[in-house]
Amino acid sequence: xxxxxxxxMVVVVVxxxxxxxxxxxxxxxxxxxxxxxxxxxxxTAHFSDVENATTLLLSDDGATLYAGARDAILSLNVHQSGxxxxxxxxxxxxxxxDVTTCQGRWGGKGMLNCHNYILLEHLNATHLYVCGTHAFQxxxxxxxxxxxxxxxxxxxxxxxxxFTPEERNTAISVDGEMYVATISDxxxxxxxxxxxxxxxxxxxxxxxxxxxxxxxxxFIKSSAIPGDEKVYFFFSETGNEYNFMSKLTVSxxxxxxxxxxxxxxxxxxxxxxxxxxxxxxxQGEGLPFNILHDIVPVSEGDSSKDITFYGxxxxxxxxxxxxxxxxxxxxxxxxxxxxxxxxxxxxDRYTSQTEKNIQFGKCDLANNTQxxxxxxxxxLAENVQTKDNMVLLSPxxxxxxxxxxxxxxxxxxxxxxxxxxxxxxYLHKVVxxxxxxxxxxxxxxxxxxxxxxxxxxxxSIGMVFVGSPxxxxxxxxSNCSFHQTCAECVLARDPFCGWDPTNGVCxxxxxxxxxxRQDVEHGNVTEQCKTTVSEKGPQEIxxxxxxxxxxxxxxxxxxxQSLLTWRFSNNTHLPPAIFLQPGDNxxxxxxxxxxxxxxxxxxxERGFEQTLGIFSVKLRISEIxxxxxxxxxxxxxxxxxxxxxxxxxxxxxxxxxxxxxxxxTQTGHTVVTQEPKGYVITTQMENAALNKASEVxxxxxxxxxxxAVSILLAICMLMLAGLYMWHLRSLRxxxxxxxxxxxxxxxxxxx
Ligand SMILES: *[C@@H]1O[C@H](CO)[C@@H](O)[C@H](O)[C@H]1NC(C)=O
Ligand SMILES: *[C@@H]1O[C@H](CO)[C@@H](O)[C@H](O)[C@H]1NC(C)=O
Ligand SMILES: *[C@@H]1O[C@H](CO)[C@@H](O)[C@H](O)[C@H]1NC(C)=O
Ligand SMILES: *[C@@H]1O[C@H](CO)[C@@H](O)[C@H](O)[C@H]1NC(C)=O
Numbered sequence: 001x002x003x004x005x006x007x008x009m010v011v012v013v014v015x016x017x018x019x020x021x022x023x024x025x026x027x028x029x030x031x032x033x034x035x036x037x038x039x040x041x042x043x044t045a046h047f048s049d050v051e052n053a054t055t056l057l058l059s060d061d062g063a064t065l066y067a068g069a070r071d072a073i074l075s076l077n078v079h080q081s082g083x084x085x086x087x088x089x090x091x092x093x094x095x096x097x098d099v100t101t102c103q104g105r106w107g108g109k110g111m112l113n114c115h116n117y118i119l120l121e122h123l124n125a126t127h128l129y130v131c132g133t134h135a136f137q138x139x140x141x142x143x144x145x146x147x148x149x150x151x152x153x154x155x156x157x158x159x160x161x162x163f164t165p166e167e168r169n170t171a172i173s174v175d176g177e178m179y180v181a182t183i184s185d186x187x188x189x190x191x192x193x194x195x196x197x198x199x200x201x202x203x204x205x206x207x208x209x210x211x212x213x214x215x216x217x218x219f220i221k222s223s224a225i226p227g228d229e230k231v232y233f234f235f236s237e238t239g240n241e242y243n244f245m246s247k248l249t250v251s252x253x254x255x256x257x258x259x260x261x262x263x264x265x266x267x268x269x270x271x272x273x274x275x276x277x278x279x280x281x282x283q284g285e286g287l288p289f290n291i292l293h294d295i296v297p298v299s300e301g302d303s304s305k306d307i308t309f310y311g312x313x314x315x316x317x318x319x320x321x322x323x324x325x326x327x328x329x330x331x332x333x334x335x336x337x338x339x340x341x342x343x344x345x346x347x348d349r350y351t352s353q354t355e356k357n358i359q360f361g362k363c364d365l366a367n368n369t370q371x372x373x374x375x376x377x378x379x380l381a382e383n384v385q386t387k388d389n390m391v392l393l394s395p396x397x398x399x400x401x402x403x404x405x406x407x408x409x410x411x412x413x414x415x416x417x418x419x420x421x422x423x424x425x426y427l428h429k430v431v432x433x434x435x436x437x438x439x440x441x442x443x444x445x446x447x448x449x450x451x452x453x454x455x456x457x458x459x460s461i462g463m464v465f466v467g468s469p470x471x472x473x474x475x476x477x478s479n480c481s482f483h484q485t486c487a488e489c490v491l492a493r494d495p496f497c498g499w500d501p502t503n504g505v506c507x508x509x510x511x512x513x514x515x516x517r518q519d520v521e522h523g524n525v526t527e528q529c530k531t532t533v534s535e536k537g538p539q540e541i542x543x544x545x546x547x548x549x550x551x552x553x554x555x556x557x558x559x560x561q562s563l564l565t566w567r568f569s570n571n572t573h574l575p576p577a578i579f580l581q582p583g584d585n586x587x588x589x590x591x592x593x594x595x596x597x598x599x600x601x602x603x604x605e606r607g608f609e610q611t612l613g614i615f616s617v618k619l620r621i622s623e624i625x626x627x628x629x630x631x632x633x634x635x636x637x638x639x640x641x642x643x644x645x646x647x648x649x650x651x652x653x654x655x656x657x658x659x660x661x662x663x664x665t666q667t668g669h670t671v672v673t674q675e676p677k678g679y680v681i682t683t684q685m686e687n688a689a690l691n692k693a694s695e696v697x698x699x700x701x702x703x704x705x706x707x708a709v710s711i712l713l714a715i716c717m718l719m720l721a722g723l724y725m726w727h728l729r730s731l732r733x734x735x736x737x738x739x740x741x742x743x744x745x746x747x748x749x750x751x
Contacts (some may be wrong), residue, residue, distance in 0.1 A: 058465070116132035116133060179195050192206060193256070249316050279383075289325040341382055342681045424449060430606075564582065
C-alpha cells in the first residue's frame with residue numbers, strides 16, 4: 001500500500017520528465033502558469049452582464065478595442081498599463097417574441113442559441129458593419145464607430161451572417177464594400193461568398209451556387225492586401241478532386257477580383273473571377289495536415305509582394321490527434337498558382353486533365369463572353385506550390401489560432417514571431433530562426449480550455465488580445481524585464497529583448513540606445529555578456545537538517561532547455577543510494593551524517609554554465625517528525641530577496657516552518673518552482689500521498705525506505721520507458737500502414 005502510494009507520486013514526476021525530455025527543442029523554454037510569477041496576462045474585460053465577447057476589432061490607432069458579445073457591442077479604451085475601460089456599450093438583443101419563437105422551436109438548445117451573437121467588421125473610417133445570429137434569424141446593421149448608434153434599422157441578413165455562434169464565417173471590407181463568406185442556412189447546405197454594400201452604383205455579386213463550386217466548406221479567414229487587385233478567402237472543404245472511399249477534407253485559398261461586377265449575359269451578378277487552389281501542408285511523405293484552423297498574413301518586407309500567410313493546420317486522421325502544424329504560403333506563390341493550369345468541373349467531378357488559358361484567374365472579364373463561358377466551370381487551379389513550407393510541427397499541442405508580426409533584432413535582422421494559441425489555454429510565442437522554430441515562452445491565458453473565437457495582435461501597441469466566453473485577455477508581446485541577468489536575457493533568444501549594459505536591465509531592443517547584447521540565432525552568452533560577468537551569483541543558503549527527515553532541494557531554474565547537475569562538497573559524485581534525483585530540478589535525501597555538506601546546483605544551456613543555487617546543509621539531532629518534508633530553494637540573483645517573508649521561511653527557526661505564499665499543487669514538487677525568485681522556502685508539505693505512506697510505515701530510519709523508493713523509481717521509469725516505446729512503435733506501425741493507403745494520390749495533381 002505504502003509502496004503503491006509512493007510509486008504513484010514518483011510516477012507523476014517521471015511522467016512530467018518524459019514529456020518534456022522527449023520533444024527536445026520544441027518545448028517552450030519558459031512556462032508561465034496563470035498563477036505563477038511572471039505571467040503578464042491581464043483578464044481585463046470581465047463585465048458581469050456581458051458574456052461571450054468573442055469578436056474583437058482594434059481601431060487603426062490601436063487606442064480602441066471593439067468587442068462583439070452576446071446581445072451587446074462594446075467599445076473599450078486600451079491603455080498601455082494593461083487595463084481596458086468601457087467607453088460605450090450598445091445593447092442589441094432580439095425582440096422577446098423572436099426569442100420565444102426560437103426557444104419554442106429549438107427547446108433546450110435554444111437557451112444558449114436564442115441570443116444575438118454579434119460579429120463586427122470595419123466598414124470605413126466612421127462606421128462598423130455589424131451582424132448577429134439574432135435568435136436564428138441573422139440580422140445586420142451599420143453603427144457609428146464613436147457613439148455606437150445604429151445608422152439604419154437592423155434588417156434580415158441571410159447569406160451575410162451565420163445562424164449559430166459555432167459557425168465560422170469571414171468578412172472583410174475593401175473601400176467601404178463588404179466581402180463575406182458564410183453559410184446561409186442552418187442546415188449547412190448553402191455556402192455563400194458575396195460582395196454587398198457595393199458602392200458607386202456597382203452591382204452586388206455572389207457565387208453561382210447550383211454549380212457546386214464549394215463542397216461543405218468551413219470558412220476561416222479572408223484577406224485583402226493593399227495594392228493587390230484581389231480578395232482572398234481561406235477555408236477547408238470536401239476535396240472532390242480526390243476519389244477516396246471516405247470524404248477527404250482539403251484546405252483552400254480562393255480569389256475574387258475587387259473589380260468584378262459579374263458578366264453581362266453570362267454569370268450576371270455572379271463572380272466571374274472566382275477560383276480556388278489547394279493549400280498543402282505536409283512534411284515529406286508523411287500524412288498531410290489537411291484541415292486549416294486559422295491563418296494570418298505577416299508582412300515580411302516593404303512591398304505587398306513580401307506577404308507570407310502562416311496557417312495552423314491539423315490532420316483529419318485522429319491517429320495523430322493533438323498534433324498540429326504551421327505552414328507558410330507566400331502571396332506570390334498563391335498568385336502564381338492562380339495563373340497556371342486549371343481543371344474543369346463536369347457537373348459531378350473534375351476532369352483529370354488540366355488546361356491552360358490566358359483568361360483563367362484573370363480580372364476584368366466582364367465583357368468577354370467567350371472568356372466567361374470558359375471560366376464558368378473551370379475554377380480549380382493547381383495546388384499552391386511551396387517546398388519545405390512547414391515551419392513548425394508540434395508533437396503535443398493542438399494549436400487553434402495564430403497571429404504574428406515581423407520584428408527587427410538588434411543586428412538589423414528581421415524575424416517573424418508567431419503567437420500560437422493552443423487548446424490547453426496556453427499562448428506559445430515562437431520565433432522562426434534559420435535553424436528552425438524556437439518557442440521562447442508559453443503563457444497560460446485560461447484556467448480551463450476555452451473555445452476561443454478571436455485573437456488579434458496590435459504591433460503598434462505591442463499587445464495580443466484574446467476573446468473567449470470568459471472575457472477578454474491581453475498579453476504584452478514581450479516582458480523583457482522578467483529576465484534579470486544578461487545571461488538570462490541572451491538565453492531567452494527573444495528578438496524583442498536585449499541586455500542594456502549601461503542600465504543593467506533586459507529591455508526592449510527599441511528602447512536601448514546603443515550596445516545591445518542579443519544573439520537571437522545562437523544565444524551565445526559568453527560572447528554577449530563577457531563584460532558583464534561580474535553578475536552576482538546566488539546567495540548561499542545555510543540550514544539545519546533533522547536526522548532521517550526527508551529533504552528536497554530545488555534548483556531555481558526557469559528554462560526547460562537547460563541541463564542541471566548537482567555537486568556535493570566539491571565531489572561531483574552523488575552516491576545514488578543516498579541521493580534521489582527525480583528528474584525535475586530537485587534533489588531528495590534523508591538527513592544523515594553522510595548528507596552534511598555543501599550542495600551546488602549548476603545549469604548548462606547553449607554552452608553556458610552557471611551556478612543557480614548553493615546550499616550548506618548541517619545536521620541537527622532532534623525529535624523525528626516522519627511526516628514532514630523540508631523543501632529548499634534559492635533565488636538566482638540576490639536581487640529579489642523578499643525580506644517580508646524572511647520570518648516565516650527562516651530555515652533555522654525552531655518551530656515548524658509556516659506555509660509559503662505560493663500555490664500548492666498535487667505533488668508538491670512544482671510548488672516552489674513556480675516561485676523561483678523566493679529566497680528560501682521551507683515548507684511542511686501536506687502531500688496526501690506522502691503522508692499516507694509515512695503513516696503506514698512505522699520504521700524509524702528512512703534509509704531503507706529511500707533505497708526502496710529508488711528501486712521503485714527505477715522500475716517505474718523502466719515501465720514508463722517501455723510503455724512509451726511500445727506506444728511509439730504501435731503508432732509508427734499504424735501510421736506507416738495508413739500512409740501507404742492514402743499517400744500516393746495526396747498533395748499531387750495528375751497532369
Ligand atoms: C513583467 O515582469 C515583471 C517581473 O516578473 C513583473 O513584475 C511585471 O508586472 C511584468 N509586466 C507586465 C506588463 O506584465
Ligand atoms: C461609411 O459608410 C457609411 C454607410 O455607408 C456612410 O454613411 C459614411 O458616410 C461612410 N463614411 C466614410 C468616411 O466614407
Ligand atoms: C462592358 O461594356 C459596356 C458597354 O458595352 C461598357 O459600358 C463597360 O464599361 C464595359 N465594361 C468593361 C469592364 O469593359
Ligand atoms: C457563452 O459563455 C458561456 C459562459 O460564459 C458558455 O457556457 C457558453 O458556451 C458560451 N456560448 C458560446 C456560444 O460560446
